[in-house]
Amino acid sequence: NAGVTQTPKFRVLKTGQSMTLLCAQDMNHEYMYWYRQDPGMGLRLIHYSVGEGTTAKGEVPDGYNVSRLKKQNFLLGLESAAPSQTSVYFCASSYGGVMNTEAFFGQGTRLTVV
């Protein structure tokens, strides 16, 4: 029962470095999402995907890129990390096309940019 798995769980980056966060789900879900969680601001949607090969911008997409080459994987990239991107990142997935289905979340990635 893996569900949604995020890699890595923790990371410290220097300003200007790049990295990729990996999200994998084994539930055959169509939709996948990347959120960031900051104190007092809840979860804000960065990018999402409604199916393999498709991506779309969420509320706060600047500074991030994503790819969905395989249905089960959703990658979040930071090309040039900035301290403002220090946050906890959550990946989620859900069945597609039906708005009444709940999303399943990964354990989160704590990213610090120094």
Place this chain on the structure above:
Amino acid sequence: AQSVAQPEDQVNVAEGNPLTVKCTYSVSGNPYLFWYVQYPNRGLQFLLKYITGDNLVKGSYGFEAEFNKSQTSFHLKKPSALVSDSALYFCAVRGREGGNMLTFGGGTRLMVKP
């Protein structure tokens, strides 16, 4: 744009007493409403959802939520709080204008004291 407001950053309640965590929403058309819980250093876990039908929805761990269309509210309730209920609670909404995007409130920290 759809939005969710959780007016209380923190709710304190004594063990055994009833608890309420407030949520109001703004969305065009019929809303799909969700409550999630987050324990320390964990991802979000689904608690319950409102899609249609009975305004009182029952979910996991004895929680329930009441949908009030006229007040655009979806408050989370539990008749008797447990210390183990202490966590961060998020309300979320999906609406037609947002496609399948899930919009979260800022979260409410519930503290249940023995």
